[in-house]
Amino acid sequence: MHFGWSPEQLAMKEAAAGFLAASPGPRAMDACWPEGLWARIVEDQGWPAVAVPEALGGWGFGVLDLAVVFEELGRRLTPCAMLSTAALALPVLVAAGAADAVAGVLAGETATLARGPVDVQPVEGGWKVQGTLTGVPDGALADWVVVVDQGRVIVVRPDATTARASLDTTRPLADVVIDQVVPEERCFQGVDTDRARRQSLVLLAAEQVGVAEAAMDLAVAYAKVRHQYGKAIGSFQAIQHRCAEMLVRVESARSAMMYAAWAVDAGRPEADMVVATAAALAGEAATWVTGEAIQVHGGIGFTWEHDCHLYFKRARANLALMGAPHTHRARVAAALLDGGEVWI
Amino acid sequence: MDLSFSAADERFRDEVRTWLAEHLVGEFAITRGRGGLGDMDALVPERIAWEQELAKGGWTCLGWPREHGGRGASLYEEVIFLEEYARAQAPGRVGHIGEGLLGPTLIHHGTDAQRARFLPEIVAGTELWCQGYSEPEAGSDLANLKTRAELIGDRWRITGQKVWTSLAESSQWCFALVRTTPGSVRHEGISCLLVPMNQPGVRVVPIRQMTGSAEFCEVFFDGAEAEHVVGPVGGGWKVAMSTLAFERGASTLGQQLSFNHELQAVLRRARETGAASDPLVRDRIADLWMRLQVMRWNALRTLSHEGALTREGYLSKLYWATWHRDLGELAMDVLGAAAGLCDTGDDVNLHRLYLWSRSDTIYAGTNEIQKNIIAQRALGMPR
Numbered sequence: 001m002h003f004g005w006s007p008e009q010l011a012m013k014e015a016a017a018g019f020l021a022a023s024p025g026p027r028a029m030d031a032c033w034p035e036g037l038w039a040r041i042v043e044d045q046g047w048p049a050v051a052v053p054e055a056l057g058g059w060g061f062g063v064l065d066l067a068v069v070f071e072e073l074g075r076r077l078t079p080c081a082m083l084s085t086a087a088l089a090l091p092v093l094v095a096a097g098a099a100d101a102v103a104g105v106l107a108g109e110t111a112t113l114a115r116g117p118v119d120v121q122p123v124e125g126g127w128k129v130q131g132t133l134t135g136v137p138d139g140a141l142a143d144w145v146v147v148v149d150q151g152r153v154i155v156v157r158p159d160a161t162t163a164r165a166s167l168d169t170t171r172p173l174a175d176v177v178i179d180q181v182v183p184e185e186r187c188f189q190g191v192d193t194d195r196a197r198r199q200s201l202v203l204l205a206a207e208q209v210g211v212a213e214a215a216m217d218l219a220v221a222y223a224k225v226r227h228q229y230g231k232a233i234g235s236f237q238a239i240q241h242r243c244a245e246m247l248v249r250v251e252s253a254r255s256a257m258m259y260a261a262w263a264v265d266a267g268r269p270e271a272d273m274v275v276a277t278a279a280a281l282a283g284e285a286a287t288w289v290t291g292e293a294i295q296v297h298g299g300i301g302f303t304w305e306h307d308c309h310l311y312f313k314r315a316r317a318n319l320a321l322m323g324a325p326h327t328h329r330a331r332v333a334a335a336l337l338d339g340g341e342v343w344i
Numbered sequence: 345m346d347l348s349f350s351a352a353d354e355r356f357r358d359e360v361r362t363w364l365a366e367h368l369v370g371e372f373a374i375t376r377g378r379g380g381l382g383d384m385d386a387l388v389p390e391r392i393a394w395e396q397e398l399a400k401g402g403w404t405c406l407g408w409p410r411e412h413g414g415r416g417a418s419l420y421e422e423v424i425f426l427e428e429y430a431r432a433q434a435p436g437r438v439g440h441i442g443e444g445l446l447g448p449t450l451i452h453h454g455t456d457a458q459r460a461r462f463l464p465e466i467v468a469g470t471e472l473w474c475q476g477y478s479e480p481e482a483g484s485d486l487a488n489l490k491t492r493a494e495l496i497g498d499r500w501r502i503t504g505q506k507v508w509t510s511l512a513e514s515s516q517w518c519f520a521l522v523r524t525t526p527g528s529v530r531h532e533g534i535s536c537l538l539v540p541m542n543q544p545g546v547r548v549v550p551i552r553q554m555t556g557s558a559e560f561c562e563v564f565f566d567g568a569e570a571e572h573v574v575g576p577v578g579g580g581w582k583v584a585m586s587t588l589a590f591e592r593g594a595s596t597l598g599q600q601l602s603f604n605h606e607l608q609a610v611l612r613r614a615r616e617t618g619a620a621s622d623p624l625v626r627d628r629i630a631d632l633w634m635r636l637q638v639m640r641w642n643a644l645r646t647l648s649h650e651g652a653l654t655r656e657g658y659l660s661k662l663y664w665a666t667w668h669r670d671l672g673e674l675a676m677d678v679l680g681a682a683a684g685l686c687d688t689g690d691d692v693n694l695h696r697l698y699l700w701s702r703s704d705t706i707y708a709g710t711n712e713i714q715k716n717i718i719a720q721r722a723l724g725m726p727r
Contacts, residue, residue, distance in 0.1 A: 234719075
């Protein structure tokens with residue numbers, strides 16, 4: 001019995017940490033990803049391929065293996081296409097069996113995910129697709145937009161995009177306009193996206209754990225050096241208790257995320273419930289901890305110059321993608337109260 | 345990540361399960377589900393008999409080395425035993441202080457003579473121990489203890505008072521921290537004495553708690569005598585602190601099963617009263633369920649480090665105590681207008697949970713002390 005990262009996963013985590021520490025940080029994002037970063041991620045690290053099945057050209061590992069990378073991405077807030085491409089788009093492309101699109105991504109293209117509705121009409125050679133999708137993460141930057149509309153998956157290059165002012169400037173949102181005939185081979189019907197949804201949630205949860213932990217580390221480090229009233233503020237009980245509570249949230253979220261990732265990869269029957277658990281706990285951990293980190297920093301935590309707000313905003317932007325914690329709890333409550341006893 | 349136990353461990357689990365199913369019957373059946381938190385003064389004679397039944401089956405002191413009467417069980421086996429014990433709803437253990445605290449302390453710090461005298465009786469369940477640490481002026485600040493002892497000949501004469509001593513009325517021995525160096529303060533000059541309870545100088549007075557039950561006692565020492573010191577005279581603080589570290593968190597997995605029983609009872613009641621259709625109640629139920637799973641996962645993570653205290657290991661007591669308190673509050677909200685009635689069928693269990701849980705965040709290190717420890721030891725914040 002071993003509940004923890006394997007030596008290989010720890011090695012991957014360490015390698016990711018080292019790579020990201022040497023890569024551009026969140027302030028290097030200037031309406032566009034830092035030059036050459038994605039190419040290095042694809043060629044040197046191979047991250048997009050990790051959780052893609054071997055039959056589609058990937059490594060054939062699971063989200064548990066990719067989770068360590070996302071923890072580190074959350075810690076560093078590295079501005080790149082990993083979340084959109086590897087966490088949001090790829091799981092859906094894999095579910096749809098979109099071999100060409102997957103191959104393109106593994107070769108270096110980026111992609112993102114948008115949820116419909118869009119208008120789809122059959123025409124000669126394909127489908128006429130029309131619609132505007134709002135607030136798509138990396139919508140103006142990604143090569144492909146993967147549109148999900150119930151059981152239908154459509155892979156398109158946007159006809160037009162409008163960048164939106166975004167709370168999290170490291171992952172800018174855009175409105176995407178689609179008005180084109182999409183060939184048959186890029187339209188997929190009857191796709192079961194449930195598993196993809198769970199995979200995405202787990203990876204978002206992993207990133208949130210990293211975000212929360214980094215914010216906690218900033219707060220603890222600051223409390224140790226900031227002196228007021230002749231002492232480090234970290235010696236004051238109110239500050240200590242706040243930070244202790246941060247650790248509770250971070251480690252609880254991490255435990256939930258690890259189990260959920262394992263359960264998704266193993267196809268466990270409780271996967272839905274534990275993914276909801278991870279989503280709720282990691283989402284709340286990140287938003288709460290990043291907020292309290294500002295509080296521990298006092299006035300300086302409120303400045304643009306300090307990094308606290310970057311974590312605070314990423315946590316909230318991720319939460320918007322994951323869905324509010326109470327919606328995940330409602331799902332679990334329904335299973336418990338309307339579906340009988342559930343115990344793992 | 346591999347959440348399966350080994351084949352040998354699963355065989356062990358079957359062995360435990362079978363034995364419990366075959367033995368928690370007949371005269372012992374009445375003890376099922378009894379003697380746990382908030383119910384520790386219940387059916388004591390029956391639970392003493394059960395302790396001896398466990399001993400006959402070789403189930404006491406599992407983790408002790410074989411040469412001291414144990415089975416040399418691995419941490420996993422201990423955890424499995426506790427899980428199955430909780431699953432079978434076997435009663436709260438009357439021998440838990442001897443098995444979990446005094447025994448390991450003697451194994452690590454005692455003399456051969458002390459081990460020979462005391463360990464076999466603990467294993468057999470024929471002598472029970474209580475713990476004499478806290479005092480009225482020494483709760484969170486244990487080093488403020490004032491109970492003192494002076495050496496007269498080869499015996500220590502003890503004067504003072506202990507409080508919150510569980511099972512004092514049923515115990516033959518008390519493992520007490522007393523100040524043996526006159527004029528010493530704080531951690532210095534304290535010794536661990538083994539005090540026979542059945543003597544004129546020891547008076548036990550039960551404390552009635554807000555639950556109505558009296559699981560804890562005051563113990564007054566007025567010229568009580570003791571001859572055994574564990575570890576060096578004046579070096580008792582270190583011995584006591586190492587004792588506390590012996591609790592490796594193995595028990596929490598069994599505790600989660602018990603907690604799940606309680607959660608399920610609250611869910612059932614919520615359906616009956618209609619509270620289960622209230623969205624805010626549903627939200628809290630889901631939150632408690634989620635946090636219970638996390639409790640288990642945190643424990644499995646700690647277990648995977650072979651019991652070494654990891655960051656998530658520091659959170660254990662704070663986490664479960666807070667959870668239990670929150671469950672108690674939800675239970676009362678589920679009863680709603682009926683929460684003021686304590687005699688309605690099984691609701692007596694919910695009321696006991698509600699009242700008892702107010703102590704969970706206090707004993708064995710208050711929530712506030714836990715947070716201090718987490719901040720200082722897990723996060724390295726300055727004292």
